Amino acid sequence: MSHLLDDDDPNMRSLALEEYKTLESTLTHQLDVVFPSLLTPQSETSHLSAILEIKSGVGGSEASLFLGEMLRMYLRLAQLRQWSTKILAKNELDSGGFKDAIVEVNGEGAYDALRWESGVHRVQRVPATESSGRVHTSTVAVIVLPFSNEVSSSEPLYEDKDIKLEVMRARGAGGQHVNKTESAVRLTHIPTGITVSMQDERSQHQNKARAYQVLKARLLDRKLTSDIENRRATRRALIRSADRSEKIRTYNYPQDRVTDHRLGLTMMNLTSVMEGDGLVDFINALQEEHDQTVMEEILLT
Amino acid sequence: MYRNLLATLSASMSRSHASRELKWMRESLCTEFNGTLTPESVKTLEDMVSRRARGEPLQYILGSQPFGPLDLIVRPPTLIPRPETEDWTIRLAGEISPTKASPITMLDLCTGSGCIPLLLNYLWPSGSNHAICVDVSQDALNLAHENAVRCGISVEFANEGSPTSTKSASILLLLDDVLRSNFPERLANLGEPSFDLITANPPYIPLAEYVNLNSTVKMYEDHRALLGDPNHTCHGEGLSFYRAFATQVRRYDLLKDCGMIVLEVGENQSDEVQRLMLNDAKMQRTAVWRDPWGKERVVVAWKSTG
Numbered sequence: 001m002s003h004l005l006d007d008d009d010p011n012m013r014s015l016a017l018e019e020y021k022t023l024e025s026t027l028t029h030q031l032d033v034v035f036p037s038l039l040t041p042q043s044e045t046s047h048l049s050a051i052l053e054i055k056s057g058v059g060g061s062e063a064s065l066f067l068g069e070m071l072r073m074y075l076r077l078a079q080l081r082q083w084s085t086k087i088l089a090k091n092e093l094d095s096g097g098f099k100d101a102i103v104e105v106n107g108e109g110a111y112d113a114l115r116w117e118s119g120v121h122r123v124q125r126v127p128a129t130e131s132s133g134r135v136h137t138s139t140v141a142v143i144v145l146p147f148s149n150e151v152s153s154s155e156p157l158y159e160d161k162d163i164k165l166e167v168m169r170a171r172g173a174g175g176q177h178v179n180k181t182e183s184a185v186r187l188t189h190i191p192t193g194i195t196v197s198m199q200d201e202r203s204q205h206q207n208k209a210r211a212y213q214v215l216k217a218r219l220l221d222r223k224l225t226s227d228i229e230n231r232r233a234t235r236r237a238l239i240r241s242a243d244r245s246e247k248i249r250t251y252n253y254p255q256d257r258v259t260d261h262r263l264g265l266t267m268m269n270l271t272s273v274m275e276g277d278g279l280v281d282f283i284n285a286l287q288e289e290h291d292q293t294v295m296e297e298i299l300l301t
Numbered sequence: 302m303y304r305n306l307l308a309t310l311s312a313s314m315s316r317s318h319a320s321r322e323l324k325w326m327r328e329s330l331c332t333e334f335n336g337t338l339t340p341e342s343v344k345t346l347e348d349m350v351s352r353r354a355r356g357e358p359l360q361y362i363l364g365s366q367p368f369g370p371l372d373l374i375v376r377p378p379t380l381i382p383r384p385e386t387e388d389w390t391i392r393l394a395g396e397i398s399p400t401k402a403s404p405i406t407m408l409d410l411c412t413g414s415g416c417i418p419l420l421l422n423y424l425w426p427s428g429s430n431h432a433i434c435v436d437v438s439q440d441a442l443n444l445a446h447e448n449a450v451r452c453g454i455s456v457e458f459a460n461e462g463s464p465t466s467t468k469s470a471s472i473l474l475l476l477d478d479v480l481r482s483n484f485p486e487r488l489a490n491l492g493e494p495s496f497d498l499i500t501a502n503p504p505y506i507p508l509a510e511y512v513n514l515n516s517t518v519k520m521y522e523d524h525r526a527l528l529g530d531p532n533h534t535c536h537g538e539g540l541s542f543y544r545a546f547a548t549q550v551r552r553y554d555l556l557k558d559c560g561m562i563v564l565e566v567g568e569n570q571s572d573e574v575q576r577l578m579l580n581d582a583k584m585q586r587t588a589v590w591r592d593p594w595g596k597e598r599v600v601v602a603w604k605s606t607g
Binding site for chain 2: 092094165167170171173174175176177178179181182183199200201202203204205206
């Protein structure tokens, strides 16, 4: 139709130009959005729920306080996305905040969305306890593990003989002699050396069930990671979220901004991120980035 | 404000465990919309902490104890279900697979809160089992009744007048002293002379050990659920119940031919209880199950060699 753009009739030319613009934008949309979404392979992990492990890093009690706020942020996000949550373990500190926490996030797509949260989160602000008004930097580490309630029909994640179960406290004669409430258990997966301790519940049975749940999530995480690595063995590593020791995001209170270092993206209005709404924007941007990377990979192979 | 409470609790246990107990107490109380305790709850919490600091078992203060997937009511003086018992009951549930087509009858002696038969009943298919539960304490039977109702399991008190109605409820509660040598005649009168499975967590603590028990146990839990030789007989080894039971099993033929006996025992009692099962009860085969702490906790006995 391009010859119509040079038509002698000015009316025809302007009509053609108008249509050209519409077509161009449709084409752009097809190329940028529709085409990639058709090419991007369906996520193999879209059905998985997530287990979120949050641990305070450097910065002492300030890190623990921020951990509590991050925990709230993720619970808010789950609410927005209509995922159900269950706190599996949390170590509250006398001084406020938490040393660590483990949360189960149940729902379609929970793992796929949250997996980008794995890594070191950095907070910069003046701690409430700081009298001189100096800005401190503290960190909180997040690990997101895949988790499924359904029994997978494929190969099992572990064999019973590879699990060592220990009960943590001696009970003397035990049985009727003792009515103590300590019920801590520790699981060790011998081949990988992964250990999980659980003591938040009142019964050993419950602690054992939770410990197995977390252990399964860690083993599934290892399996997924090694699957990805195997697929990329001959290619340069593209995935940027793989390294969990990497600093991924900074929450800067004095400047009221949050910066995602992988995307190079900064958003103002820190409160909106902490309320979950702003976090959705980051997660969507990370998902797009991921889809694009997958596309590039497909095109390069 | 929790700091003082935590300090009070920490006097009798590790600080980290004190903070967990405080958390469990807090979780059992009413909260405002924002998660803070109501003023009444704060008072209750303070009261709970001071009771705990005086040595009362946490389970009695909270009024419940998880037992496998069940959450049972506990209250003084009935024995609080122990994790060792929870462990072997879950194991036992997996060892036998009764079905509705071939249901089993079971006898649980010294039933206490009802934890063993209730958990088995809960874990097995419905209609696959029927249990008679015996205890010497009316308090215990009342509690077992409440627990059955709470777990949605049909339950009745044994009624001498209507011996044939026993199969209508899954759990039948019988008040009696299993040390009475002719006690099994009551079972026959109820129309249940023999069983596929007999379980018991009878009192097994020897007197010499009982006097040295932690006051959290001794002062609050029923001595009738703890003291192995209530009549100060049997050389004080805590085995009165096992001796009486072994004799009754043989004399009244309490176990069906393919049946199984599962008895919780105290530290260092498994050898003698196995001997009683083989020699006195005339069982053909025994085994010992260890608890999660590595102690020999359960003696299992079978009537047939198979």
